[in-house]
Amino acid sequence: MGREKSYNDFLRSCALERKSIVCFGIDPVLEKIPESITGDVTERIAKYFSSIIDASLASSSPSISALKPNHAYFAQYGFAGLLALEQLMNKYRGKLPIILDVKRGDIGASSDAYARECFGVWDADAITVSPYMGKDSLEPFLNYCNPPENRGVYVLCRTSNPGARDFQYLDTGDGKSRLFLEVAEKIAKWGPNGTGAVVGALDTEELEKILWLFYDSGKKIPLLVPGVGAQGGSASEVAHVLRQVSAPDMAIDRINSSSGIAYAYQKAGDPDFVKAALDEIAKLNKEIGKIE
Amino acid sequence: MGREKSYNDFLRSCALERKSIVCFGIDPVLEKIPESITGDVTERIAKYFSSIIDASLASSSPSISALKPNHAYFAQYGFAGLLALEQLMNKYRGKLPIILDVKRGDIGASSDAYARECFGVWDADAITVSPYMGKDSLEPFLNYCNPPENRGVYVLCRTSNPGARDFQYLDTGDGKSRLFLEVAEKIAKWGPNGTGAVVGALDTEELEKILWLFYDSGKKIPLLVPGVGAQGGSASEVAHVLRQVSAPDMAIDRINSSSGIAYAYQKAGDPDFVKAALDEIAKLNKEIGKIE
Numbered sequence: 001m002g003r004e005k006s007y008n009d010f011l012r013s014c015a016l017e018r019k020s021i022v023c024f025g026i027d028p029v030l031e032k033i034p035e036s037i038t039g040d041v042t043e044r045i046a047k048y049f050s051s052i053i054d055a056s057l058a059s060s061s062p063s064i065s066a067l068k069p070n071h072a073y074f075a076q077y078g079f080a081g082l083l084a085l086e087q088l089m090n091k092y093r094g095k096l097p098i099i100l101d102v103k104r105g106d107i108g109a110s111s112d113a114y115a116r117e118c119f120g121v122w123d124a125d126a127i128t129v130s131p132y133m134g135k136d137s138l139e140p141f142l143n144y145c146n147p148p149e150n151r152g153v154y155v156l157c158r159t160s161n162p163g164a165r166d167f168q169y170l171d172t173g174d175g176k177s178r179l180f181l182e183v184a185e186k187i188a189k190w191g192p193n194g195t196g197a198v199v200g201a202l203d204t205e206e207l208e209k210i211l212w213l214f215y216d217s218g219k220k221i222p223l224l225v226p227g228v229g230a231q232g233g234s235a236s237e238v239a240h241v242l243r244q245v246s247a248p249d250m251a252i253d254r255i256n257s258s259s260g261i262a263y264a265y266q267k268a269g270d271p272d273f274v275k276a277a278l279d280e281i282a283k284l285n286k287e288i289g290k291i292e
Numbered sequence: 293m294g295r296e297k298s299y300n301d302f303l304r305s306c307a308l309e310r311k312s313i314v315c316f317g318i319d320p321v322l323e324k325i326p327e328s329i330t331g332d333v334t335e336r337i338a339k340y341f342s343s344i345i346d347a348s349l350a351s352s353s354p355s356i357s358a359l360k361p362n363h364a365y366f367a368q369y370g371f372a373g374l375l376a377l378e379q380l381m382n383k384y385r386g387k388l389p390i391i392l393d394v395k396r397g398d399i400g401a402s403s404d405a406y407a408r409e410c411f412g413v414w415d416a417d418a419i420t421v422s423p424y425m426g427k428d429s430l431e432p433f434l435n436y437c438n439p440p441e442n443r444g445v446y447v448l449c450r451t452s453n454p455g456a457r458d459f460q461y462l463d464t465g466d467g468k469s470r471l472f473l474e475v476a477e478k479i480a481k482w483g484p485n486g487t488g489a490v491v492g493a494l495d496t497e498e499l500e501k502i503l504w505l506f507y508d509s510g511k512k513i514p515l516l517v518p519g520v521g522a523q524g525g526s527a528s529e530v531a532h533v534l535r536q537v538s539a540p541d542m543a544i545d546r547i548n549s550s551s552g553i554a555y556a557y558q559k560a561g562d563p564d565f566v567k568a569a570l571d572e573i574a575k576l577n578k579e580i581g582k583i584e
Contacts, residue, residue, distance in 0.1 A: 027402070072398055072405035078413040079371065105422060106364055106395050107453040107523075110319070113364035121370040130397060132424045132448055134455020156424055161399040163426025170474060172462045179471065182462060231399075 007126060007145065007152035007194040008252050010097050011222055014065045015251035015291050022284050023066035023099065023224065024053065025258025026088065027073040028081065032263045034273060041077050045084035046091075052262065052277045053092060059278060062285040066254045067092055068224075070101040089122055099224065099254075100124035103156060104141075105133050111140040119144050119151050126152030128198055128224070131183050135190060145194030152194045152222065157183050157210060160200025160227025184210045188217035196222035201233025201255070204241050211245040222252040228284070229260020236287040243289070251291055257284060299418060299437065299444035299486040300544050302389050303514055306357045307543035307583050314576050315358035315391065315516065316345065317550025318380065319365040320373065324555045326565060333369050337376035338383075344554065344569045345384060351570060354577040358546045359384055360516075362393040381414060391516065391546075392416035395448060396433075397425050403432040411436050411443050418444030420490055420516070423475050427482060437486030444486045444514065449475050449502060452492025452519025476502045480509035488514035493525025493547070496533050503537040514544040520576070521552020528579040535581070543583055549576060 003010065015021050028045040037048050056063045069088060074081035089098055100122055104114040111129075118127045118141075129141050144151040158168055158180040168180040187197050199210050207225070214221040223242070227233035235255055242250050257280070264280040265273035295302065307313050320337040329340050348355045361380060366373035381390055392414055396406040403421075410419045410433075421433050436443040450460055450472040460472040479489050491502050499517070506513040515534070519525035527547050534542050549572070557568035 027405075070398070070402055070405075072396070072402045072409065075409040076405040076413065078409075079374070082371070082374075101398075103396070103398050103422075104364070106362070106393075107451065107518075108455075110362055110364045113319075113362075113368040117364065117367040117370075121368065130395075130422050130424050132422050132459060133451050133453055134458030134460070136453050136455040137451075138455070159399065159425050159429075161425055161428050163400075163428040163430075166426030166478065167424060167471065167474065168426070170462075170464045170471065171466065172464055172471075174463065175466050179459065179462065179464075182459065186458065226399075 001123065002148035003125065003150040006150050007097070008220055008222060010125065011254070012251040014097060018065040019062035019291055020065045020285050021250060021254050021288060021291055022064045022281055023068050023254035023256040024056070024064045024261055025101070025226070025256045026067060026069040027258045027262065028084065029073065030077070032266065034271065041080035042083040042087070045081065046087045049088055049262070050091065051274050055274045055278055056281060057095065064096065064281055066097045066099060068099040068101050068256055068258070070258070085122070089124065093123060097125045097152070099126040099128065099152070099154065101128045103128050103130050105130035105137045107133065108136045108140060111137050115140045115144055119149065126154060126196070128154045128156065130156050131186070135186070138190065142191055142195055145192040150194065152196055154196040154198050154224045155183065155187050157187065157197040158199045158203070158206055160202050160231055160233060164200060180206070181209065181213065184213050187221065188214055188219055191219070191221065193220070196224055198224045198226065201225050201227035201238045202231070204237050207238065208241050208245065211241065215245055220249060220252060222254070224254050224256060226256045228255055229257035235284050239288040255284070255288060293415065294440035295417065295442040298442050299389070300512055300514060302417065303546070304543040306389060309353070310357040311354035311583055312357045312577050313542060313546050313580060313583055314356045314573055315360050315546035315548040316348070316356045316553055317393070317518070317548045318359060318361040319550045319554065320376065321365065322369070324558065326563065333372035334375040334379065337373065338379045341380060341554070342383065343566050347566045347570055348573060349387065356388070356573055358389045358391060360391040360393050360548055360550070362550070381416070385415060389417045389444070391418040391420065391444070391446065393420045395420050395422050397422035397429045399425065400428045400432060403429050407432045407436055411441065418446060420446045420448065422448050423478070427478070430482065434483055434487055437484040442486065444488055446488040446490050446516045447475065447479050449479065449489040450491045450495070450498055452494050452523055452525060456492065473501070473505065476505050479513065480506055480511055483511070483513065485512070488516055490516045490518065493517050493519035493530045494523070496529050499530065500533050500537065503533065507537055512541060512544060514546070516546050516548060518548045520547055521549035527576050531580040547576070547580060
């Protein structure tokens with residue numbers, strides 16, 4: 001079932017309403033969920049993350065304005081984990097943009113099947129995909145950006161992990177470009193409205209290069225920026241770059257933090273995991289500054 | 293639970309026993325399963341593919357010597373599809389190498405979770421992974437190649453779809469190399485015994501280049517070659533190249549056909565789908581020639 005408004009509009013209205021571009025990444029790790037959260041695997045995961053999300057939605061803005069469940073962390077617990085994913089998606093669908101982080105990509109017909117999994121079975125607002133196999137592997141996903149589906153698709157461009165340098169930074173075109181810039185160009189060229197890019201927080205110079213490339217294309221391309229918090233990137237530096245290139249478009253971007261929020265209680269040494277998570281969300285929003 | 297012998301040994305012994313390097317790709321599409329196969333979604337998928345696999349295993353060799361279920365085609369049917377995957381994997385585990393085609397890849401900790409899904413929950417002998425995110429995204433998978441796990445990991449190198457040319461063929465290193473060759477080099481450099489490569493059947497010149505690169509590395513790197521049959525590649529040409537570079541190592545390679553086998557009955561215009569599939573398998577084995 002498609003969405004009434006475009007994915008970019010959903011991102012924008014939610015950011016303005018919640019006064020935030022913080023995306024909460026949901027990476028369940030049972031060992032990190034306090035023993036006070038009882039029940040079977042499905043219940044413990046669903047309860048833990050619901051507590052944080054509910055408190056965040058109930059708190060006065062700024063709070064969070066997207067959810068990013070990572071399929072890997074649910075699937076590692078088999079059907080019990082996937083049932084928790086289903087419960088969380090059913091509970092928050094329509095309230096916040098839900099980006100199902102799956103990083104899929106296969107030959108055309110197989111990508112078609114993955115698209116049906118993500119937008120049909122899971123009914124996600126948006127997903128992440130990997131570009132290695134090229135245009136015909138991305139198109140089945142990108143087609144869902146058009147009406148009446150109006151979904152979002154974030155293509156991996158420059159990721160936030162150390163290994164990003166292994167292939168994404170390779171010189172291409174006789175040393176005039178780099179692989180991640182070639183991917184960025186194709187995102188701008190191939191993507192309908194609703195197509196976004198995953199660009200890690202760790203290298204703001206490269207982030208700026210990509211942002212200008214998108215800006216010059218004339219398309220509004222929402223960014224999903226992982227790598228702040230636990231991974232070490234700075235939300236304030238990222239926000240500074242986003243604001244510098246195009247402040248009015250910041251409302252369609254999202255800066256993600258996963259375990260930095262979910263397991264903040266461990267770092268804070270405070271058993272009140274909801275309070276620790278809300279404090280971390282508040283800190284991120286403060287670093288990012290006013291969204292308008 | 294790990295495997296007693298190395299993945300390469302499993303590949304080799306199974307190929308010699310079954311006198312075949314044909315891998316049967318399992319891509320369930322309900323509309324293509326005849327109405328005579330009754331039951332719910334799970335039952336129809338499990339019954340249909342079991343009929344073909346059982347007949348193939350019961351037939352005199354050469355037959356098939358690996359299975360490659362593609363996660364996308366099961367996941368598109370939600371939990372019912374995943375239950376069919378579970379049933380098929382439980383039925384054939386230990387009888388044939390099972391390559392779970394998932395094309396995963398994420399930052400280290402998330403790849404760890406995917407590895408637990410694939411080798412723990414699904415208990416696959418081998419999987420496919422995507423290299424875009426670099427070394428630390430591949431390592432959690434590659435670590436499973438070592439004892440006591442002894443699993444296999446095929447890294448996407450040169451895929452069989454038209455879009456392979458979009459990024460994989462980009463000139464790198466001042467025009468001295470190409471992205472897929474850089475990936476091939478890293479597979480040879482990073483991969484423990486059991487690490488393989490996905491190299492499509494459509495361009496035998498490039499296939500040969502990759503094979504020589506692997507041969508010169510001194511490592512035995514099993515190839516998974518998709519793209520014959522429905523996708524148009526030639527099994528005899530691929531086999532010719534494999535034999536030319538290293539005939540004694542052919543037994544660790546696999547040439548895959550999915551819908552070309554499973555839905556051969558539609559092309560043959562014969563409702564006996566098992567016979568049509570066995571005929572297609574026999575034809576492939578004949579084109580490939582003797583395995584020794």
